[in-house]
Amino acid sequence: MTRAGTTGTAAAATEARQGTDGASSVVRVVVNGQPRTLPAGQTLAELLRAHDLDPRLVVVERNREILRDRDAFASLALEDGDELELVHFVGGG
Amino acid sequence: MATTIKVTTPEALDLPFTVAGRAFRSRLMVGTGKYASNEQMVRAIEASGAEVVTVAVRRVDLDRTKEEGILYHLDPKRFFLLANTAGCFTADEAVRYARLGREAGFNDFVKLEVIADRETLLPDPAGTIEATRVLAAEGFKVMAYTNDDLITALRLEDAGASAVMPLAAPIGSGLGLVNPYNVRTIKHRLSAPIVVDAGLGTASDVALAMEQGVDAVLLNTALSSAEDPSRMALAMRHAVEAGRLAYLAGRMPKREIAVPSSPTSGMLGG
Numbered sequence: 337m338t339r340a341g342t343t344g345t346a347a348a349a350t351e352a353r354q355g356t357d358g359a360s361s362v363v364r365v366v367v368n369g370q371p372r373t374l375p376a377g378q379t380l381a382e383l384l385r386a387h388d389l390d391p392r393l394v395v396v397e398r399n400r401e402i403l404r405d406r407d408a409f410a411s412l413a414l415e416d417g418d419e420l421e422l423v424h425f426v427g428g429g
Numbered sequence: 430m431a432t433t434i435k436v437t438t439p440e441a442l443d444l445p446f447t448v449a450g451r452a453f454r455s456r457l458m459v460g461t462g463k464y465a466s467n468e469q470m471v472r473a474i475e476a477s478g479a480e481v482v483t484v485a486v487r488r489v490d491l492d493r494t495k496e497e498g499i500l501y502h503l504d505p506k507r508f509f510l511l512a513n514t515a516g517c518f519t520a521d522e523a524v525r526y527a528r529l530g531r532e533a534g535f536n537d538f539v540k541l542e543v544i545a546d547r548e549t550l551l552p553d554p555a556g557t558i559e560a561t562r563v564l565a566a567e568g569f570k571v572m573a574y575t576n577d578d579l580i581t582a583l584r585l586e587d588a589g590a591s592a593v594m595p596l597a598a599p600i601g602s603g604l605g606l607v608n609p610y611n612v613r614t615i616k617h618r619l620s621a622p623i624v625v626d627a628g629l630g631t632a633s634d635v636a637l638a639m640e641q642g643v644d645a646v647l648l649n650t651a652l653s654s655a656e657d658p659s660r661m662a663l664a665m666r667h668a669v670e671a672g673r674l675a676y677l678a679g680r681m682p683k684r685e686i687a688v689p690s691s692p693t694s695g696m697l698g699g
Contacts, residue, residue: 393501424500428462429462429601429647
């Protein structure tokens, strides 16, 4: 399996599609309501980095469950069908 | 011999504003929404002297390269960030937002809002009570936004609210305290701290609200939509202190007859 590097998501996805194990080389996930195709094995930490997001300032909900352990983001590989919500604080009353 | 004049400050004449055991130096809480710029927001908040600052929980914008989160502009060590559940229309949705806010934030306080009507933004009493019960059981310190109805306020206190926040008028309306009697009654009947939230427009509104004996007020649009938010923030800071001190001082009774302030005796002979 092609392992995604720390390069941009699109480049990593291309690299993943060129892998030898066909169907399993990508995962389809939904991030903040948007469908995304990611290289199989991409971790949550890599996804955040690809969007220039500081993990300390973002809360991640995966399939309706809040991920409390930010240290685990680096080892959490996203799975096909995952629904992610990435939220943060904005101005409000 | 000159008399020594003792200078007193509002802090020396009053107890701190306390919610769920946490004491705050200011009785003015402010929101962070709808400012023309983040710089304008920060200046207004600093002028207000507020310690508690409300924020909303929203999706990050994945298409933006520049980070727009509020934590890039407000130092969480200087301000007590109070996450709200604004925009939620059901108890379940508000509970979900509260949990995300607690995870994003720095405390287990939440400003709970469950809205019932998109036009008036009036709160849903049943949904707010239900969400209060769930969140209080999870250890949240719930500050519950509600209408100015005594019975709903009592039910929220029973459900475990750490503070009850009746509106002065609809959110963003600036109409001022439309029913001082209701707010005063809520303050008399509940033990939980009472914060007037929403609808206050200018300094006299804030002073009038504080004169009812409530513990604090929360403002957003009154500052962000003022022509000069920083100057209005300073006015509101003084209004909170003035109204609070007037309440503590105890106003004179109202009379519908004139009573002279100068002696009636000692007048010159005709």
